[in-house]
Amino acid sequence: xxxxxxxxxxxxxxxxxxxxxxxxxxxxxxxxxxxxxxxxxxxxxxxxxxxxxxxxxxxxxxxxxxxxxxxxxxxxxxxxxxxxxxxxxxxxxxxxxxxxxxxxxxxxxxxxxxxxxxxxxxxxxxxxxxxxxxxxxxxxxxxxxxxxxxxxxxxxxxxxxxxxxxxxxxxxxxxxxxxxxxxxxxxxxxxxxxxxxxxxxxxxxxxxxxxxxxxxxxxxxxxxxxxxxxxxxxxxxxxxxxxxxxxxxxxxxxxxxxxxxxxxxxx
Amino acid sequence: xxxxxxxxxxxxxxxxxxxxxxxxxxxxxxxxxxxxxxxxxxxxxxxxxxxxxxxxxxxxxxxxxxxxxxxxxxxxxxxxxxxxxxxxxxxxxxxxxxxxxxxxxxxxxxxxxxxxxxxxxxxxxxxxxxxxxxxxxxxxxxxxxxxxxxxxxxxxxxxxxxxxxxxxxxxxxxxxxxxxxxxxxxxxxxxxxxxxxxxxxxxxxxxxxxxxxxxxxxxxxxxxxxxxxxxxxxxxxxxxxxxxxxxxxxxxxxxxxx
Numbered sequence: 001x002x003x004x005x006x007x008x009x010x011x012x013x014x015x016x017x018x019x020x021x022x023x024x025x026x027x028x029x030x031x032x033x034x035x036x037x038x039x040x041x042x043x044x045x046x047x048x049x050x051x052x053x054x055x056x057x058x059x060x061x062x063x064x065x066x067x068x069x070x071x072x073x074x075x076x077x078x079x080x081x082x083x084x085x086x087x088x089x090x091x092x093x094x095x096x097x098x099x100x101x102x103x104x105x106x107x108x109x110x111x112x113x114x115x116x117x118x119x120x121x122x123x124x125x126x127x128x129x130x131x132x133x134x135x136x137x138x139x140x141x142x143x144x145x146x147x148x149x150x151x152x153x154x155x156x157x158x159x160x161x162x163x164x165x166x167x168x169x170x171x172x173x174x175x176x177x178x179x180x181x182x183x184x185x186x187x188x189x190x191x192x193x194x195x196x197x198x199x200x201x202x203x204x205x206x207x208x209x210x211x212x213x214x215x216x217x218x219x220x221x222x223x224x225x226x227x228x229x230x231x232x233x234x235x236x237x238x239x240x241x242x243x244x245x246x247x248x249x250x251x252x253x254x255x256x257x258x259x260x261x262x263x264x265x266x267x
Numbered sequence: 268x269x270x271x272x273x274x275x276x277x278x279x280x281x282x283x284x285x286x287x288x289x290x291x292x293x294x295x296x297x298x299x300x301x302x303x304x305x306x307x308x309x310x311x312x313x314x315x316x317x318x319x320x321x322x323x324x325x326x327x328x329x330x331x332x333x334x335x336x337x338x339x340x341x342x343x344x345x346x347x348x349x350x351x352x353x354x355x356x357x358x359x360x361x362x363x364x365x366x367x368x369x370x371x372x373x374x375x376x377x378x379x380x381x382x383x384x385x386x387x388x389x390x391x392x393x394x395x396x397x398x399x400x401x402x403x404x405x406x407x408x409x410x411x412x413x414x415x416x417x418x419x420x421x422x423x424x425x426x427x428x429x430x431x432x433x434x435x436x437x438x439x440x441x442x443x444x445x446x447x448x449x450x451x452x453x454x455x456x457x458x459x460x461x462x463x464x465x466x467x468x469x470x471x472x473x474x475x476x477x478x479x480x481x482x483x484x485x486x487x488x489x490x491x492x493x494x495x496x497x498x499x500x501x502x503x504x505x506x507x508x509x510x511x512x513x514x515x516x517x518x519x520x521x522x523x524x525x
Contacts, residue, residue: 027445028444028445028449031445031449032445032449032452035449035452035453038453038461038462038465039453039456039460039461041462042317042318042456042460042461043310043314043317045318046314046315046316046317046318046319048313048314048315051313052313175288175291177288177291177292177295178287178288178291178292178294178295179291181292181295181298181299182291182294182295182298185295185298185299185301185302186298188302189301189302189305194302194303194305194306195305195306195309195310199309199310199312199313200309201309201312
């Protein structure tokens with residue numbers, strides 16, 4: 001277990017070195033947050049009734065997704081691992097006495113957490129001091145805060161097992177562009193980062209409840225901003241745990257099969 | 268021009284070497300654009316209009332902007348991926364050849380996978396044109412063609428300008444994506460829906476408004492000023508500073524090749 005944690009730490013510390021990239025990323029996030037809000041404000045000003053989200057809820061939703069963006073977006077791929085699979089260096093990984101799957105999982109979690117940590121606070125702080133209507137408000141109740149923090153922690157794990165699964169599939173397809181790209185785009189839409197899920201057509205929302213994607217970003221964030229009632233939150237936390245177990249098991253089994261028939265690319 | 272087609276044929280052949288990979292990537296590209304389309308459909312499911320523009324109006328502006336971008340991505344890929352050329356030192360190779368450097372950049376890479384996006388945007392445009400409420404006449408058809416043309420020009424100018432920025436920074440930073448992707452995402456909507464500051468930005472600094480808003484007002488009959496019909500052509504002027512910047516950067520360029 002200790003050795004896996006050191007992979008996590010290694011990636012985490014390396015990630016913290018890229019501060020210029022983080023600064024650029026931060027401005028990207030701010031710009032996109034600003035942009036989405038402008039579009040939604042134009043929509044809301046055009047008037048419509050029975051909207052699934054209030055404008056201030058939506059603005060909070062956008063700022064929180066933007067600040068945690070590096071942690072929750074679903075089309076992430078670790079270039080290092082993909083290259084390893086493609087150019088055959090995976091052979092070195094297989095020589096190590098550790099489990100390949102757990103090793104990748106820790107690397108991915110470490111990398112993404114380090115990228116997030118550098119961005120979360122600045123984005124949130126700037127969003128807090130923006131003039132109305134763009135401003136973010138962090139008002140919440142203690143129970144909502146506690147439960148959504150638990151949900152966020154589980155969401156990070158869920159993201160980790162899902163993303164690791166892409167890389168395991170990549171061991172079969174040897175290419176990250178085809179099928180994996182399609183899954184990634186689907187995951188991106190269904191996790192609610194493109195349009196918040198309450199705006200989806202009803203039937204799609206129903207299907208989506210049975211898929212893992214919305215439990216990564218949509219659920220913890222909407223729980224926090226008060227768009228999902230707490231009672232529903234507790235059921236969804238159970239669903240999160242179930243999905244973590246399923247995707248973890250699936251990834252691990254597939255990884256074992258892949259290792260058995262692994263062909264080493266290149267020479 | 269015939270040289271460009273020769274390059275084109277070579278790239279086409281090389282991409283078709285890997286057939287399954289080509290087909291799958293081609294489909295995957297369709298999906299990436301789909302998420303934008305999905306956003307618009309979802310939002311207009313809830314809202315009947317955005318500042319007086321209907322869904323088909325927005326689909327038209329969306330189609331025009333995405334068409335321009337996808338066109339540049341497909342046929343002028345080399346300039347889009349300029350930073351890798353510089354990093355790998357391959358740019359020096361181009362400098363040795365006795366042809367115009369910008370032209371060579373256009374030909375350097377072609378991505379037919381991205382052509383799926385061009386096709387997809389054309390389908391969106393057809394859907395929009397069939398459903399939009401416009402009294403078509405000669406002027407309006409001309410406006411539409413000008414708008415499509417200027418969409419290509421403006422993204423070309425942005426790509427050239429950001430390529431010249433690579434001379435300074437070597438690596439294309441994420442900031443560049445803010446300019447290309449961010450402007451593209453916003454300009455999917457007629458820019459008149461935004462607040463004053465944004466409208467000024469998109470009129471004078473990155474003139475997306477000339478592509479999809481001012482002529483669009485004429486197209487929809489919201490304005491009768493026939494001059495608006497020609498304003499997309501003003502984007503050609505925007506190429507001048509972009510090309511000037513590029514050549515200035517080129518003068519300062521010292522190879523970093525390996």
